[in-house]
Amino acid sequence: MAGAALFGVALIGCSAAVGNVNAPDQAAIDKLVKEVPVYDEAQLSHAANYIRVGSVDGYLCFRIVARSSDDAVIMILRQKARDIGANGLTDINCGRGPSSGITCLASRACSATALKVVTPDEAAN
Numbered sequence: 790m791a792g793a794a795l796f797g798v799a800l801i802g803c804s805a806a807v808g809n810v811n812a813p814d815q816a817a818i819d820k821l822v823k824e825v826p827v828y829d830e831a832q833l834s835h836a837a838n839y840i841r842v843g844s845v846d847g848y849l850c851f852r853i854v855a856r857s858s859d860d861a862v863i864m865i866l867r868q869k870a871r872d873i874g875a876n877g878l879t880d881i882n883c884g885r886g887p888s889s890g891i892t893c894l895a896s897r898a899c900s901a902t903a904l905k906v907v908t909p910d911e912a913a914n
Contacts, residue, residue, distance in 0.1 A: 818864065825867040828879045828904065839877065839906040845869040848886035848898035859883040862899040875903035 833839065847865035862883060870878055878901040886896030 821864065821867050821871070824876060825870050826877055827863070827881060827901075828877050828906075830879070833879060833904075836906075838908075839904045842870075842873060842875040842903040842905050844900060845873070845875075845878075845903050846898065846900035848896050850886065850888075850893035850896040852892070852894060859897055859899055862897050863901075866899055866901045866903075870901070870903035873903060875905050877904035877906045878902065879904055 828839075845866045847862055847869060849862050849865070859881075863878075863881060866878055866881070870876070880902040881899060882901070883897060883899040886898030888894060888896055
């Protein structure tokens with residue numbers, strides 16, 4: 790994602806750094822994916838071991854028009870979910886994000902529901 794810049798607006802549930810962001814190391818990405826997995830409705834339909842904590846949203850702004858993946862924005866959602874004490878995401882929706890002329894030619898935005906899932910190990914304690 791060369792040339793990508795992380796851009797955010799200070800709103801409830803939406804924060805991000807402005808400027809060029811170095812790509813995180815793969816170990817940090819793997820850890821976050823493990824700590825905050827994505828659950829689909831089929832996985833949650835028969836489960837009683839979670840609560841919906843709240844909503845998280847975010848977007849990535851690109852200074853050049855480029856084909857982008859939702860994966861980077863979903864990583865932002867994972868970070869935000871972890872920051873509010875959640876350990877899972879569901880109901881992820883992504884689409885075109887805001888643009889603001891020359892500073893943001895294209896962007897991807899995503900939102901999700903943050904979950905607190907209680908594992909059998911946690912329930913035993």
